[in-house]
Amino acid sequence: MNNRQERKLLTRQSLMNAALQWVEEGQHISSLSIREVAKRAGVVPTAFYRHFNDVEDLALNLVDELSKVLRQLMREVRQQRTDPRSLIQDSLSQYCDYVFRHRVFFVFLSQSMTGGTANVRRAIRSELQYFANELALDLRRLNLLGQLSQDMLDNVTLLTINTVASSTMELLDLPSQQGAELLQFQNRLRRQLQLVFLGAAHWAPKPLVS
Amino acid sequence: MNNRQERKLLTRQSLMNAALQWVEEGQHISSLSIREVAKRAGVVPTAFYRHFNDVEDLALNLVDELSKVLRQLMREVRQQRTDPRSLIQDSLSQYCDYVFRHRVFFVFLSQSMTGGTANVRRAIRSELQYFANELALDLRRLNLLGQLSQDMLDNVTLLTINTVASSTMELLDLPSQQGAELLQFQNRLRRQLQLVFLGAAHWAPKPLVS
DNA sequence: GGTTTGCGTGTACAGTTGTACACTATGGTC
C-alpha cells in the first residue's frame, strides 16, 4: 500500500470532498456536523480530529485548497492571449464555463464569502484581492488604462472582481447552464463591466459627479 | 391584557429578535435550532410551530420584515433632496450611518444574500432589484443620465446596488465605526460608484471595449 | 354564560451531536 503520508492526505481529501458534497446538496457548511462529514468520508467521527480542529478549520483549509486551484486556472487562462477589444466578452464566457465545470467550488466560495465565519470571510476577501492585483498587472501589460494612477487602477480591478464574484451565486442559481437566462445574465454582466471600464477610460482627477 | 393577536405578534417578534441575536453573535442562521431560538425568546420549543414551519420559514419572514423597514428608510432619505453634484457622497455616508445603526439587520441580510437557502437568496435578490428600480426612478426624476435607454439605466442601478450590497459585509467587518479604515472604505466605494456613473455618462450604443 | 378557538405548556422519545478515552494496526526508524 502507499506510504503513510499519502494515505493521510487521502482521507483528508475525503473529508474535504464530503464537506463539499454537503454544500452541493444546498446545505450551508455551518450546519455540517463532524459526525456527518466523517460518515460521508467513510471514517469514524474521532478520526476527523487527526486533520482538523473543527468545521471552521476545515472550511479555512477548503478556501486555501480551492484558491490554489483557481490560481492555477487563472495562470492557464492568462497564457492564451486574446484580442484586447473582446477582452471582457472572452474572459466572461471563459469564467462562466469554468464556474459550471467546478460548480461546487463556487457554491462554497460564494456562500462563504459573506456567509462564513469572520476568518473565512477574511480569507476569501484576501483571495479576491489577489485576483484583482493580478488583473491590474495584466491590464498594465496590455497597455490598457495606462493613464490611470495605480491607486485608481486598483479600484477598477477590485470593483471588477467584486462584481463578478458577487454575481456568481446568481449565475449558479440559473435553472440551466445554457439558454436564454444564461445569455441574459452574461449580457447584463458584460455591460456592467463595460460601464466600469468605460468610466475608467474617461477618468480624470476631478470627476463631474462626486 | 392586550388582545390575542397582539400577544401572538409579540412572541413572534421575540422569536425573530432571538434569531437576529444569534446572528449578531457571529453565528449563521442555518446553525440555529428551534430549541435554541425558543429558549432565547422565552417560550417552549413547540410554541415555535405556532408561528413558523422551520428556521428557513423564519428566515424568509425575517427578510420580509427587514425589507419593510429598509423601504421605509429609503422613502425618508429620498425626501430630503440633496445637491445632485454630491449625490454619491451624501447617499453613501447616509447609508454607512444607517448600516451601523441597524447593524444586525445588515449582518443577517449580508450573510443570507449568498449564504442562505435558495428561497432566501431569491427573496433578497428581488429586494435588491426593487431598490435598483427605485434608484432608476430617482435618477430619471433628477434628470441624470437622461441619454441612457431604460435597459441600460437598469444595468447602471443594479450594478450600483449590487456593489453597495456586496461591500456591506466588509463595512460591517471594519474594526471600528469611525477611523481611518472607515474613511478608506468610503473613499474606495465612492470612487467605484463614480466610475460606474462616469461610464454611464459616456455610454454610447457601440462601446470601445466589448 | 356556555362553548369554541388557538397560543403556549409540559412531557416524552428516539435520533444526533461533540468529544473523551482506551484500543488496534501498520508504516517508519533504529
Place this chain on the structure above:
DNA sequence: GACCATAGTGTACAACTGTACACGCAAACC
C-alpha cells in the same frame, strides 16, 4: 526484528435535537 509514532477504530456518555401528543387557560364568539 524490536521499537515507537500515529492514523484510524470502537465504545461511551451527557447534552442537544426535532417533533408528536395531551393539556391548560384565557380570549373571542354566539
